[in-house]
Amino acid sequence: MVRKQDFDQIAPLVWEIPTSYREDMRVPVRVFASEDILEHAMDDKSFSQAVNTACLPGLVSHVAVMPDVHQGYGFPIGGVAASHAEEGIISPGAIGYDINCGVRLLSTRLDYEEVKSRLPDLATSLYHRCPSGVGESGTVPLSNADLEQVCRDGSAWAAKNGYGRQEDVEFTEESGAIPGADPSVLSKRARDRGKPQLGTLGAGNHFIEVEVVDEIFHEEAADAMGLRKGSLTVLIHTGSRGFGHQICSEYVKSFQSAVDRYGIELPDRELVCAPITSPEGREYQSAMACAANFAFANRQVLAHHARSAFEEVLAGSVDDFDLYPVYDIAHNMGKMETHQVNGDEVPVCVHRKGATRAFGPGFEGLPEVYRSLGQPVLVPGSMGTASWVLMGTEGSMAQSFGSTCHGAGRTMSRTQAKKEVWGEDLRDELQQNGIQVRAGSMPGLAEEAPLAYKDVDAVVEVVSDAGIAAKVARLRPVAVIKG
Amino acid sequence: MNKGGFEEVDHTADWSIRVWGSDMEELLRQAAKGMLQLLNARPEEGQGNWLDIDIEAEDPEELMVSWLEELLFLHETKHITFLEFDFRSVGEKHLSAAAKSAPSKRPDKHIKAVTFHNMDIIEKDGNIETEIVFDV
Numbered sequence: 001m002v003r004k005q006d007f008d009q010i011a012p013l014v015w016e017i018p019t020s021y022r023e024d025m026r027v028p029v030r031v032f033a034s035e036d037i038l039e040h041a042m043d044d045k046s047f048s049q050a051v052n053t054a055c056l057p058g059l060v061s062h063v064a065v066m067p068d069v070h071q072g073y074g075f076p077i078g079g080v081a082a083s084h085a086e087e088g089i090i091s092p093g094a095i096g097y098d099i100n101c102g103v104r105l106l107s108t109r110l111d112y113e114e115v116k117s118r119l120p121d122l123a124t125s126l127y128h129r130c131p132s133g134v135g136e137s138g139t140v141p142l143s144n145a146d147l148e149q150v151c152r153d154g155s156a157w158a159a160k161n162g163y164g165r166q167e168d169v170e171f172t173e174e175s176g177a178i179p180g181a182d183p184s185v186l187s188k189r190a191r192d193r194g195k196p197q198l199g200t201l202g203a204g205n206h207f208i209e210v211e212v213v214d215e216i217f218h219e220e221a222a223d224a225m226g227l228r229k230g231s232l233t234v235l236i237h238t239g240s241r242g243f244g245h246q247i248c249s250e251y252v253k254s255f256q257s258a259v260d261r262y263g264i265e266l267p268d269r270e271l272v273c274a275p276i277t278s279p280e281g282r283e284y285q286s287a288m289a290c291a292a293n294f295a296f297a298n299r300q301v302l303a304h305h306a307r308s309a310f311e312e313v314l315a316g317s318v319d320d321f322d323l324y325p326v327y328d329i330a331h332n333m334g335k336m337e338t339h340q341v342n343g344d345e346v347p348v349c350v351h352r353k354g355a356t357r358a359f360g361p362g363f364e365g366l367p368e369v370y371r372s373l374g375q376p377v378l379v380p381g382s383m384g385t386a387s388w389v390l391m392g393t394e395g396s397m398a399q400s401f402g403s404t405c406h407g408a409g410r411t412m413s414r415t416q417a418k419k420e421v422w423g424e425d426l427r428d429e430l431q432q433n434g435i436q437v438r439a440g441s442m443p444g445l446a447e448e449a450p451l452a453y454k455d456v457d458a459v460v461e462v463v464s465d466a467g468i469a470a471k472v473a474r475l476r477p478v479a480v481i482k483g
Numbered sequence: 484m485n486k487g488g489f490e491e492v493d494h495t496a497d498w499s500i501r502v503w504g505s506d507m508e509e510l511l512r513q514a515a516k517g518m519l520q521l522l523n524a525r526p527e528e529g530q531g532n533w534l535d536i537d538i539e540a541e542d543p544e545e546l547m548v549s550w551l552e553e554l555l556f557l558h559e560t561k562h563i564t565f566l567e568f569d570f571r572s573v574g575e576k577h578l579s580a581a582a583k584s585a586p587s588k589r590p591d592k593h594i595k596a597v598t599f600h601n602m603d604i605i606e607k608d609g610n611i612e613t614e615i616v617f618d619v
Contacts, residue, residue, distance in 0.1 A: 044495045071495040073600035073616045097596040097618045134590040135559040193560060203593040204619055242559060245595045245618075249552055252599065256545060269544070269599035270616075410496045414619065441591035443523075483593075 002047035004039065007031070013466040014399075016062075017051060024267065025054040031065040032400070032466050037458065040411060044071035046078075052267045053081055058088025058275075060348055061341050064400040066355050067462040068409030068454060072096075074270030077354035077410075080403040083276065085336060085347035089264070090281045091273035092251040092288070094351045095334045099248060099288055100295035101206075101239030102330040103378040104172075104303055105389065106323035107226035108233065110314070112212040112478065115232065118313050119210065119436050123479040125309035126208055127438035130302050131200045132483030135242070138199035140301055147195050147294075148183040154293030155328075158300035163199075168300055170367050171325035173357065176296040178335070182286035187250060190287075194243030194294060199301035203441065203483035205448055206238040208306065209380070210436075210479035211387055217471035221391055224369045225326045225376060227473045234323055235387055235475070236302050237380055239332065244291035251284045276349055288334060299328055326389070327376035331356045331406035339401050350401045358392035358404035358469050377469050381456030382408045383448045383482075384430050387475045388460045395467030404469040408456035417452040418443055436479040445482060486610070489517035497619045498594065499601075503612035507543060508573040510604065510611055511550050511580075515568060518551055521617065523592045524564035526585035531566050533581045543575045543604045547613065550578060551597040562587050594619060 007015040010030070015038055017029040029050045031038060041047065046069045053075050054063045060082050069078035075094040083089050115122070131138055140163070142150065150157045155169045155176025169176045186194075201208065211233045216222045227233065240247075255272040258280045259265075264273065274280035307323050314321035335350050335357065350357075359366065359375040366375055374391035381387045385408070396402050412420075423442025426449050430437050439445045463469040487504030500517040504510035536553055540546035557563055564587040572579040595618040604613045 046495075073497060073598040073618060077496060093598070093600075134593040135562065189556065193556075203591075204595075246556075249596050253545065253548065256599070257541060269602065272599070413493050413495055414498065415491060415493070444591055 002042065002051065004042065013462055017047065022051055025051060026057065027054050027059045027062050029054050029063045029065060031069070032462055032468060033067045034458065034462055037067050037454070037462060041069050046071050046076045049074065049076040050079060052271060053079055053094065055267055056081060056083065056089055056091060056271060056273060057264055058083045060084055060346055064403060066405040067459045068354070068405045068407050070410045072353065074268050075351070075353045078405065079353050080355045080401055081351045082339060082348035082401045085276055085349055088276055088349060089273035090276045090284060090334055090349055091271055091351060092248050092255060092284055093270040093272060094353060095288065096332040096353050097245045097248040098239040098332055099244035099291035100330045101332040102295060102299065102328065103380055104236040104299040104328040105326040105378050106234040106303060106306065107326050108231055108323055109320045110232045110318060111230050112232055113230065115314060115318065119479055121313045122210060122309060123436035123438050123481060125312050126306060126481045129305040129309045130208055130481065132202065132481065133440045134203045134483065136200050137196040140198045142195045142198055144191060147191055150198065150297045151181045151183045151290035151293050153177055154296040155300045158297045158304070163301045163304040168303065168325045172296055172328040173330055176300065177293045178289045180285055181289035181293050183290055185283050185287050186290060190243060190246040190250065193246045197241040197243060198294070198298055199305065200241055201238050201302060201483055202241055203444060206483065207383065208302070208481040209235045209387070209477045211235055211475035211477045213473055214386065214476040215474040217473060221373045221472045224373060225389065225472065226324050227389065233475055234306050235378070235380060236299050236306065238298060238302065240291040240295035241298065243294050247287045247291045251287065255280065292330065292333060296328065327378065329356055329378055337402065340398070350403070352403055354406050355403045356406045357402055358396040359402045360392045360394045360397045374470065377404055379405060379456065379460060380407050382450040382453035383480055384435055384477060385450050386456055388456065389472040389475065390460065390463070390469040391472055393467055393470050396469060400468045404463045405459050408453040408459055410452055411454050412452040414447040417449050418446045420451065421446045421449040430480065435477055439482040441483065487513040489513045492614060494616065498617040499614060501612060501614050503610045505610055507575065507611065508570045510613070511547065511570070511573065511578065512568055514547060514551060514615060515554055515565065518554065518594065518617065519564060521592065522558065522590060522594060524558055524590060525588045526564050526566060527588055529586055531583045531585040533583050535581055537579045539577050541576065544599065544602045546576060546578060547602065547604065548597050548599060554582070555594055555597065558587060
């Protein structure tokens, strides 16, 4: 286990495990954390996993670890690693099974107080319109040809087929489709899992929340994002569902032999990888892009269903019940990007697992309204607690490969949470606090109890003070929809 | 008489079990039981069907992952659970089994994937054992 004395504090909120810690480390690990968060993260295997990650071949500069870090499998959640685009590797397990798990935020022109009495109906309508739960089928069954088109076009497929509009596509990372998707590499099993699942929320920590803008920290950015104090927003958190899980599982397995072929030695089989430029590496990128684009389309379809729920409940009683896109961003993804490393522009594949891209001002790929400000970053908190809207900074570009935190981060196992919390009690407590809850599974609700997570406000203070994101607005939930 | 079992191992975010058995067959059986317990995959009343499962792998760890993935895939896509297993042949790199299935009650737990993390099938105290981490 990594101990506190193994770290060098290189800045007030940055702690480094140098390569001298273990001889197979190729780059150091840099953790963004307060002393308190750092000490608590030593309770599990987060930093041992970060050290293992630092052994991957072809990494540049350092492995960055966000303050919402917790133990995962192979790669820690909250980890960021950039491998050289020509000499480095790509690792499916380091991106995760839920490829392009991410978050979409929609703003409204509705004041919370104006529609407060309709929230129970709104929560019920969202729950019924947005299929959730394990293995649940969606409302958009796809043919094989449709699925291939979703893989290529992502959000644009959904918008073109009546599940959204052009501005939704524009306000999505990579305009809702990362390049290079090639459905010809997909297995029958991946296709069979993907075809019925478009437009589903899933289970676990996935959710839809209706939230109120509680506090604004950056007026200009909040204005650009359509966020006004007291207005309602909708936050959608889900990913590529069984389609992505299947694709990742297949490549983690097939890469077990790739490491032997390329003479790569690893401390953990879950970190298996292949050179980015190898046939195996290229094929995984093509499959990963299919899953990523499926996830963008999935959140797009759910956003469309959320609009329908608002229309069903509020049409006739308010003038404008529309949901406007703020942004949609991934937090499990491998992206080909260029970053400054020791003064040079270096092409890299940035693996972000439980970490959010947070590009600073001036990035051409942002919608024009955000270009001079920085990319919106969406940070859901634990259920029933605050969520945050941040934006990328020059500091995130300089320190963390344009990345920042993705949530609160767990501190307690699911089993322990269920021992300490009864799902029905939690639902009642949230409802007493003015939060509508619609959940298919009470044990599932208990597993996601706020006490199982870090304080998201403390996590956000770290990334803000360390300069790897800037605060824009704080949101508080008024309705939670879960599988 | 095979003596095997499983127990949950604490994990911050995902699920993990330690599994042991006298041989590979028992290890595979206990791992399946452990995963189904985590899934809370309870059978509905009704007649079960026997399904054939044949798997080839490069080594025992991959065999374990592939076995559990197969059961997970069938559980999620066909909404079934499993009542018992009849292993016809088990080696370090292959298995041939029949699994008695039954319709599953609406599942309220989800496992995204079976991982290779920390998986290392070792001999200990006259048994073989391993840890298995599931992505949740």
